[in-house]
Amino acid sequence: MTDTHSFTEEERQAGEPEQISHVVVRFAGDSGDGMQLTGDRFTSVSALFGNDLSTFPDYPAEIRAPAGTVNGVSSFQVHISDHDITTPGDAPNVLVAMNPAALKADLHRLEQNGLLIVNSDAFEGRDLEKAGYDHNPLHDDFLAAYRVVEVPMTSLTQLATEPLGVKPRDAERSKNFFALGLVSWLYSRPIEPTIEWIGSRFKDLVKESNLAALKAGFNYGETSELFDHPYQVKPAKLPAGEYTNITGNVALAWGLIAAGQLAKLPIFLGSYPITPASDILHELSKHKHFGVRTVQAEDEIAAAGMALGAAFAGHLGITTTSGPGVALKSETTSLAISLELPFVLVDIQRGGPSTGLPTKTEAADLNIAMYGRHGEAPLPIVAAYSPAQCFDAAIEACRIALKYRTPVILLSDGFLANGSEPWLLPDVATLPDISTPFQTEPNHVAADGTAEYWPYLRDPETLARPWAIPGTPGLQHRVGGIEKQDGTGNIDYSPANHSKMVHLRQAKIDGIANDIPLATITGDADADVCLLGWGSTWAAIDAAVQRTRRAGTKVAWIHITHVNPLPPNLGELLKSFKTVLVPELNMGQLCRIVRANYLVDAKPVTKVQGLPFTSAELEKAIQEAIMQGAGS
Amino acid sequence: MSDTIVPLTTKKDWVSDQEVRWCPGCGDYGIMHAVQALMPELGIATENTVFISGIGCSSRFPYYMNTYGMHSIHGRAPAVATGVAVARPDLDVWVVTGDGDALSIGGNHLIHALRRNVNLTILLFNNRIYGLTKGQYSPTSETGKVTKSTPFGSIDHPFNPLSVALGAEASFVARTHDLDRKHMMSVFRAAHAHKGASFVEIFQNCNVFNDAAFDAVTGKQAREEMMIDLVHGQPIRFGADGHKGVVMGTDGQLRIVEVAEVGEAALLVHDAQRHDPGLAFALARLSHDDHSPTPFGIFRDVPRGDYGTMVGDQVLQASAKKGPGDLRALLRSGGTWMVGD
Numbered sequence: 001m002t003d004t005h006s007f008t009e010e011e012r013q014a015g016e017p018e019q020i021s022h023v024v025v026r027f028a029g030d031s032g033d034g035m036q037l038t039g040d041r042f043t044s045v046s047a048l049f050g051n052d053l054s055t056f057p058d059y060p061a062e063i064r065a066p067a068g069t070v071n072g073v074s075s076f077q078v079h080i081s082d083h084d085i086t087t088p089g090d091a092p093n094v095l096v097a098m099n100p101a102a103l104k105a106d107l108h109r110l111e112q113n114g115l116l117i118v119n120s121d122a123f124e125g126r127d128l129e130k131a132g133y134d135h136n137p138l139h140d141d142f143l144a145a146y147r148v149v150e151v152p153m154t155s156l157t158q159l160a161t162e163p164l165g166v167k168p169r170d171a172e173r174s175k176n177f178f179a180l181g182l183v184s185w186l187y188s189r190p191i192e193p194t195i196e197w198i199g200s201r202f203k204d205l206v207k208e209s210n211l212a213a214l215k216a217g218f219n220y221g222e223t224s225e226l227f228d229h230p231y232q233v234k235p236a237k238l239p240a241g242e243y244t245n246i247t248g249n250v251a252l253a254w255g256l257i258a259a260g261q262l263a264k265l266p267i268f269l270g271s272y273p274i275t276p277a278s279d280i281l282h283e284l285s286k287h288k289h290f291g292v293r294t295v296q297a298e299d300e301i302a303a304a305g306m307a308l309g310a311a312f313a314g315h316l317g318i319t320t321t322s323g324p325g326v327a328l329k330s331e332t333t334s335l336a337i338s339l340e341l342p343f344v345l346v347d348i349q350r351g352g353p354s355t356g357l358p359t360k361t362e363a364a365d366l367n368i369a370m371y372g373r374h375g376e377a378p379l380p381i382v383a384a385y386s387p388a389q390c391f392d393a394a395i396e397a398c399r400i401a402l403k404y405r406t407p408v409i410l411l412s413d414g415f416l417a418n419g420s421e422p423w424l425l426p427d428v429a430t431l432p433d434i435s436t437p438f439q440t441e442p443n444h445v446a447a448d449g450t451a452e453y454w455p456y457l458r459d460p461e462t463l464a465r466p467w468a469i470p471g472t473p474g475l476q477h478r479v480g481g482i483e484k485q486d487g488t489g490n491i492d493y494s495p496a497n498h499s500k501m502v503h504l505r506q507a508k509i510d511g512i513a514n515d516i517p518l519a520t521i522t523g524d525a526d527a528d529v530c531l532l533g534w535g536s537t538w539a540a541i542d543a544a545v546q547r548t549r550r551a552g553t554k555v556a557w558i559h560i561t562h563v564n565p566l567p568p569n570l571g572e573l574l575k576s577f578k579t580v581l582v583p584e585l586n587m588g589q590l591c592r593i594v595r596a597n598y599l600v601d602a603k604p605v606t607k608v609q610g611l612p613f614t615s616a617e618l619e620k621a622i623q624e625a626i627m628q629g630a631g632s
Numbered sequence: 633m634s635d636t637i638v639p640l641t642t643k644k645d646w647v648s649d650q651e652v653r654w655c656p657g658c659g660d661y662g663i664m665h666a667v668q669a670l671m672p673e674l675g676i677a678t679e680n681t682v683f684i685s686g687i688g689c690s691s692r693f694p695y696y697m698n699t700y701g702m703h704s705i706h707g708r709a710p711a712v713a714t715g716v717a718v719a720r721p722d723l724d725v726w727v728v729t730g731d732g733d734a735l736s737i738g739g740n741h742l743i744h745a746l747r748r749n750v751n752l753t754i755l756l757f758n759n760r761i762y763g764l765t766k767g768q769y770s771p772t773s774e775t776g777k778v779t780k781s782t783p784f785g786s787i788d789h790p791f792n793p794l795s796v797a798l799g800a801e802a803s804f805v806a807r808t809h810d811l812d813r814k815h816m817m818s819v820f821r822a823a824h825a826h827k828g829a830s831f832v833e834i835f836q837n838c839n840v841f842n843d844a845a846f847d848a849v850t851g852k853q854a855r856e857e858m859m860i861d862l863v864h865g866q867p868i869r870f871g872a873d874g875h876k877g878v879v880m881g882t883d884g885q886l887r888i889v890e891v892a893e894v895g896e897a898a899l900l901v902h903d904a905q906r907h908d909p910g911l912a913f914a915l916a917r918l919s920h921d922d923h924s925p926t927p928f929g930i931f932r933d934v935p936r937g938d939y940g941t942m943v944g945d946q947v948l949q950a951s952a953k954k955g956p957g958d959l960r961a962l963l964r965s966g967g968t969w970m971v972g973d
């Protein structure tokens with residue numbers, strides 16, 4: 001915890017909270033311990049309190065991994081701050097470990113001399129064994145590098161709930177609220193919103209038990225003298241306005257709903273459950289009164305097929321999934337390219353290949369998004385970069401799909417999907433109109449003078465074809481995956497026509513470059529080193545660039561939201577730097593694209609651990625690049 | 633759009649300007665003519681009609697209909713058509729598919745469209761072969777069949793398409809064949825009238841790769857003794873002067889008998905509206921090969937809510953309850969706080 005200098009001895013004596021600028025707390029426990037919920041509550045209260053924040057839920061793929069094992073550890077990291085932040089923090093300042101396994105899994109993340117709060121009741125025989133400890137780390141100097149606070153949370157919760165008639169075994173399940181109460185006291189978070197929340201969420205004895213545990217934890221902080229005083233993180237000086245705390249998946253789902261409203265089209269979502277994308281299906285399914293139709297399809301192929309069928313019928317057709325599902329949707333996406341219909345494929349990336357790391361983040365689907373189809377099959381790719389920005393990214397993906405009658409892939413990832421941040425709510429009235437008219441009249445006159453409809457007669461500017469939907473008299477037409485003649489849309493296998501169509505489909509996508517924002521440089525345009533980022537690396541790059549510049553070193557940063565086509569000025573900008581670094585949660589997929597496109601000697605900075613970059617890692621990469629540049 | 637006054641159409645209105653490219657003599661022609669001849673009778677508009685197909689010879693069908701249409705991808709037509717039908721319950725949506733398309737690569741989508749009871753009229757052209765890819769065996773090819781991919785004879789046990797559909801509890805299941813336009817039209821008419829998923833298997837001759845596959849049943853000489861015409865509410869009889877019939881034995885098995893031996897009263901009375909699909913299933917299994925008497929007509933026709941309408945109803949109910957979607961309110965639904973100037 002930093003910035004303690006302003007705290008006087010008198011204030012300390014008075015039990016006043018010490019003001020700190022920010023803190024990173026990590027709640028870690030068994031999957032069954034309710035750590036996600038605990039973290040979520042701490043976050044919500046901090047958001048209401050007015051802090052800037054960023055969260056990082058980190059949980060196992062198994063619903064119920066063997067209890068007490070390291071594999072079953074579920075953690076939630078939250079960074080709260082009195083100033084603008086973007087990352088959930090590199091190293092937690094505080095680790096709450098509910099059992100030995102949580103300690104084992106997460107201790108290495110805790111900063112040196114960090115505060116370690118442990119549920120000492122859990123540090124016994126079997127639990128130690130299951131976590132793989134052959135000693136009790138609380139009983140030797142194993143934890144000497146940290147400030148350890150032992151709290152017998154299980155037994156204190158049992159004591160607090162016993163008068164209610166709660167059995168000791170059941171009381172176990174409330175101990176996360178004890179932890180929440182304790183940490184709430186420590187960081188001067190009000191518990192009233194959580195009391196209200198418990199009241200609305202639980203019933204009867206469970207409700208009473210959770211309330212008793214929460215209050216007991218809070219009071220224990222105040223009376224136990226384990227900590228000499230609480231801390232407080234003041235509200236952040238964020239731009240004025242109305243805020244909500246939002247996760248990437250909810251923001252993305254709301255963005256899709258907004259897109260439907262802005263396009264004046266009903267939304268059709270075809271989806272098949274898959275982590276970490278399922279929450280978008282859940283969220284959209286709740287909002288049918290926006291004219292949203294959702295179908296949980298039999299598989300991802302069907303989900304995509306249904307969305308495409310709905311698009312043919314005049315809806316905004318959307319399908320949401322993660323990597324394995326993207327693979328299954330490949331053939332349908334190719335068909336959508338051939339049909340030239342609007343269609344949005346949302347990929348919430350996770351670690352791959354195959355099942356890989358279902359609950360961990362990675363951004364290694366850029367290649368499949370770019371190239372994962374048969375034939376020459378280009379499509380636009382939009383990448384979201386922060387939880388709240390998923391809202392705008394979703395609208396942008398739909399805008400492009402509708403305007404250019406093309407499938408669009410929208411990339412997000414597990415880190416954005418489940419992470420949250422405060423979002424300055426946009427004025428709904430200022431959101432763009434993305435509506436696009438259906439064709440209602442014939443668009444061509446045949447040689448004999450009759451009016452007819454040519455489904456592939458393009459808009460000369462966008463190269464988009466008209467969208468005539470069933471029910472429109474006189475515009476009956478057939479589309480299909482077989483190569484067709486430009487204009488008429490009739491089947492045409494001829495060599496010259498195929499060449500023309502391949503080039504047209506490419507030109508249409510390339511042309512979108514003129515309809516997206518130019519790339520801009522953040523930081524020092526005259527620096528030697530420029531970072532090129534896309535997607536969720538934004539947070540860590542932002543923090544690393546700020547720190548580097550605060551330390552007096554020049555560095556530049558370009559973050560792109562349109563990965564295909566790339567902003568038209570990107571090549572030129574990149575060429576103006578001595579060194580271009582491309583940090584990616586993959587093996588250098590964007591890096592290879594920019595090298596190939598611009599013949600720039602861009603260097604990859606890669607991480608494939610199922611975790612986001614820390615800002616320290618990127619700071620180091622910047623330093624190294626600067627040193628290497630200076631040496632050459 | 634369904635309320636607009638429908639102009640009377642003629643067969644010509646349903647024929648597109650595209651050149652039909654099936655092999656001369658292919659059974660697909662007969663089916664197409666039956667469909668095109670039927671459409672004017674249905675009192676629907678060409679612009680409100682959509683044909684969706686997968687891939688295969690049969691799946692070229694939509695190109696030849698002057699309606700809206702999509703030739704989609706191999707096996708996926710039921711999924712694409714589900715999207716159309718759910719988005720637009722006002723449309724008349726037809727699916728044209730082959731035995732490989734529907735039962736091999738697309739088996740999953742077929743059973744789920746049937747299970748959900750999506751308002752589709754599904755025409756499965758069963759020629760017991762892969763036509764478009766030039767003659768490999770299909771999931772309906774009989775065991776022992778010699779094809780390019782089974783030079784020593786197929787060892788696969790075939791699907792009976794009707795058993796599959798009934799197993800999925802399809803609400804309308806029927807069979808017809810490409811040589812009898814009148815029969816096809818009557819079955820298609822009933823299939824179209826049924827709300828929900830209607831499944832029709834059509835015996836279709838591929839004269840190039842599997843010629844005469846159904847001759848032993850539907851051939852002119854064989855018909856009388858080999859085709860069993862199912863009529864709802866009537867005892868199941870066939871053969872010259874109806875001398876044969878179907879009874880259910882005490883073991884629950886269906887058997888073919890001489891009516892003279894058991895008496896007419898012992899015959900099974902066909903009931904397409906039975907809620908339980910068990911008897912329809914037994915009828916579908918009555919013939920195990922192409923050389924035994926085979927039932928045709930409507931096996932099952934029971935009412936059940938159609939999926940697209942039910943999805944739409946939930947949208948309507950939600951709107952009635954919550955009012956039309958308000959984006960401003962949605963963005964504030966998770967709780968907000970103000971940061972002052």
Ligand SMILES: Cc1ncc(C[n+]2csc(CCOP(=O)(O)OP(=O)(O)O)c2C)c(N)n1
Nearest residue numbers: 687688689690706730731732733762763764
């Ligand atoms: C994904 C995919 N795999 C394979 C094919 C090749 N293919 C096209 S049609 C077909 C089988 C067609 O058989 P059937 O559905 O019985 O139709 P028919 O031609 O007999 O009418 C196959 C294997 C394809 N088009 N797409």
Ligand code: SF4
Nearest residue numbers: 655658689763838839
């Ligand atoms: S190959 Fe067979 S099914 Fe295909 S068009 Fe020719 S005859 Fe018809």
Ligand SMILES: [Mg+2]
Nearest residue numbers: 730731759761
């Ligand atoms: Mg076939």
